[in-house]
Amino acid sequence: MTFDFDLFVIGGGSGGVRAARIAASEYGARVGLAEESRMGGTCVIRGCVPKKLMVFASTAPLLADEMRGYGWCEAELGHFDWKMFHEKLGFELTRLETAYTTGLERAGVEIFHQRAKLADHHTVELADGTLKTAKHILIAVGGRPALPGIPGEELALISDDLFLLDELPRRALIIGGGFIACEFATILNGLGTDTVQVYRGDAVLRGFDRQAREMASEQLKAIGVDLRLGANPVRMEKTGDRVRVFFDDDSSEVFDAVFCATGRKPYTAGLGLENTGVRLTENGAVEVDEWSQTSVPSIFAVGDVTDRVNLTPVAIREGHSFADTVFGGKPRKVNHDLIASAVYMRPHELGSVGLTEEEAKERGPVDVYAALFRPMRSAFPGQSSRTLMKLLVDPETDKVLGCHIFGPDAGEMIQLAAIPITMGATKADFDATMAVHPTAAEELVTMRQPARRHRPETAEQSEMA
Numbered sequence: 001m002t003f004d005f006d007l008f009v010i011g012g013g014s015g016g017v018r019a020a021r022i023a024a025s026e027y028g029a030r031v032g033l034a035e036e037s038r039m040g041g042t043c044v045i046r047g048c049v050p051k052k053l054m055v056f057a058s059t060a061p062l063l064a065d066e067m068r069g070y071g072w073c074e075a076e077l078g079h080f081d082w083k084m085f086h087e088k089l090g091f092e093l094t095r096l097e098t099a100y101t102t103g104l105e106r107a108g109v110e111i112f113h114q115r116a117k118l119a120d121h122h123t124v125e126l127a128d129g130t131l132k133t134a135k136h137i138l139i140a141v142g143g144r145p146a147l148p149g150i151p152g153e154e155l156a157l158i159s160d161d162l163f164l165l166d167e168l169p170r171r172a173l174i175i176g177g178g179f180i181a182c183e184f185a186t187i188l189n190g191l192g193t194d195t196v197q198v199y200r201g202d203a204v205l206r207g208f209d210r211q212a213r214e215m216a217s218e219q220l221k222a223i224g225v226d227l228r229l230g231a232n233p234v235r236m237e238k239t240g241d242r243v244r245v246f247f248d249d250d251s252s253e254v255f256d257a258v259f260c261a262t263g264r265k266p267y268t269a270g271l272g273l274e275n276t277g278v279r280l281t282e283n284g285a286v287e288v289d290e291w292s293q294t295s296v297p298s299i300f301a302v303g304d305v306t307d308r309v310n311l312t313p314v315a316i317r318e319g320h321s322f323a324d325t326v327f328g329g330k331p332r333k334v335n336h337d338l339i340a341s342a343v344y345m346r347p348h349e350l351g352s353v354g355l356t357e358e359e360a361k362e363r364g365p366v367d368v369y370a371a372l373f374r375p376m377r378s379a380f381p382g383q384s385s386r387t388l389m390k391l392l393v394d395p396e397t398d399k400v401l402g403c404h405i406f407g408p409d410a411g412e413m414i415q416l417a418a419i420p421i422t423m424g425a426t427k428a429d430f431d432a433t434m435a436v437h438p439t440a441a442e443e444l445v446t447m448r449q450p451a452r453r454h455r456p457e458t459a460e461q462s463e464m465a
């Protein structure tokens with residue numbers, strides 16, 4: 001049987017673009033790709049990139065405060081011009097979108113700027129009714145924000161909307177305690193919005209190391225976010241051009257904008273999966289094996305739609321490995337263990353790789369090396385923010401099982417710490433590394449004694465001096 005393409009990719013985001021480009025440019029495959037919105041997907045257009053630029057912009061009040069402590073006694077913030085920033089952001093995203101499109105075109109990928117769905121195991125139907133056949137189909141459609149399921153939630157905004165605002169809200173509510181909620185609370189607060197964040201748990205960033213979660217919760221409060229833990233919105237209603245939110249303690253408050261950052265779900269609705277027999281998991285993700293192959297052999301899936309680890313570098317690696325395996329004759333699986341990540345809060349970020357202290361305790365004996373200190377940079381101007389560096393070490397093998405950093409530029413630091421940890425480094429390897437002085441990161445190679453030892457078999461924990 002002859003096909004129009006060797007590969008048809010649905011979705012021009014992180015995973016889809018990488019797979020299409022590698023299959024076409026490195027392995028000479030005939031590739032088609034459909035994108036219903038802007039090329040580049042969530043990360044480039046409404047995720048990592050605009051978010052990080054906004055985090056940079058939102059740092060100004062903290063910097064001014066810090067610099068006053070360094071002798072710039074009159075350092076004051078002027079006016080933040082959202083319109084100027086927003087226009088510039090628009091140009092930058094268009095530049096990136098163009099670069100993604102050009103990269104694909106240069107690789108020989110045929111792009112269809114429209115929605116696509118599956119018609120059968122080898123056929124894709126485009127929104128204009130055209131049918132395209134392909135030997136292999138890659139589903140790379142990503143995810144969409146999930147709403148909390150409360151009455152009136154249609155009045156709320158989602159993360160995509162932050163990047164489209166004509167003006168910044170004077171008073172905003174953010175619902176959630178995950179990556180997006182904490183980053184958005186930091187951004188809005190830093191840009192001058194009176195920001196309330198409600199989270200149902202007792203510390204933000206569930207799933208991260210408990211000590212770091214507590215520091216993150218404290219930091220949000222310290223920078224001025226009105227963080228309310230154990231709080232749940234139950235209903236919303238419109239009041240003029242604002243939104244009244246009712247909470248489970250019978251209180252209610254009015255906001256100019258309410259953002260739901262209550263998770264994301266795989267975007268499989270209307271994708272025609274029923275025409276193929278591609279199986280879904282219980283959470284509605286496309287079920288794949290270790291090769292990203294679905295229950296239908298000609299159909300593969302990568303990225304957020306498979307709900308494995310929903311991060312850009314993971315989607316890219318999955319897309320690349322798929323292309324190497326299927327078109328390059330180089331079978332490559334993706335290792336989903338030990339994936340580092342960072343939450344871009346201010347002034348301190350949270351960087352994390354490997355097991356948390358709680359997970360390590362659960363797994364077996366663990367020595368906890370932890371340094372909690374006021375870094376030189378913030379101690380001098382008299383700021384109270386503290387940095388945490390934590391290494392979790394298996395006392396039997398000396399292997400470093402996890403690393404957690406809460407501090408300035410923790411995202412940059414954890415990227416580097418992730419290299420030796422991925423290679424299987426021991427605590428002795430860290431200790432053998434000469435420190436770079438004076439840095440905050442030098443603590444990672446100078447922690448001599450464990451702060452705690454957990455020995456689960458005896459349920460004993462010893463606190464060291």
Ligand SMILES: Cc1cc2nc3c(=O)[nH]c(=O)nc-3n(C[C@H](O)[C@H](O)[C@H](O)COP(=O)(O)OP(=O)(O)OC[C@H]3O[C@@H](n4cnc5c(N)ncnc54)[C@H](O)[C@@H]3O)c2cc1C
Pocket residue numbers: 010011012013014015016034035036037038039040041042043044046047048049051114115116117140141142143159180267271302303304305310311312313315
């Ligand atoms: C606010 C926010 C901030 C984030 N920040 C970070 C971060 O700092 N670091 C990080 O690693 N990750 C971050 N992420 C996560 C990251 O963006 C995703 O993990 C990543 O984009 C997933 O890539 P993907 O290829 O699976 O999907 P996507 O990038 O979502 O791409 C899917 C594409 O498919 C298109 N599409 C969907 N259905 C169809 C269809 N039927 N036909 C045609 N096209 C279709 C969509 O329009 C989209 O362009 C963030 C996410 C959000 C929402």
Ligand SMILES: NC(=O)c1ccc[n+]([C@@H]2O[C@H](COP(=O)([O-])OP(=O)(O)OC[C@H]3O[C@@H](n4cnc5c(N)ncnc54)[C@H](O)[C@@H]3O)[C@@H](O)[C@H]2O)c1
Pocket residue numbers: 147148149175176177178179180181183199200205206261262263264309310311341342343344
């Ligand atoms: N810096 C980064 O790498 C980065 C940044 C943003 C997003 N992301 C990726 O995108 C994913 C999605 O981000 P996210 O913040 O939306 O998801 P998340 O899973 O990190 O957080 C969702 C939050 O919403 C809360 N929640 C869920 N349902 C709720 C309900 N009904 N009512 C009240 N609260 C509810 C959860 O308790 C949690 O705090 C992340 O898991 C991550 O993989 C990564």
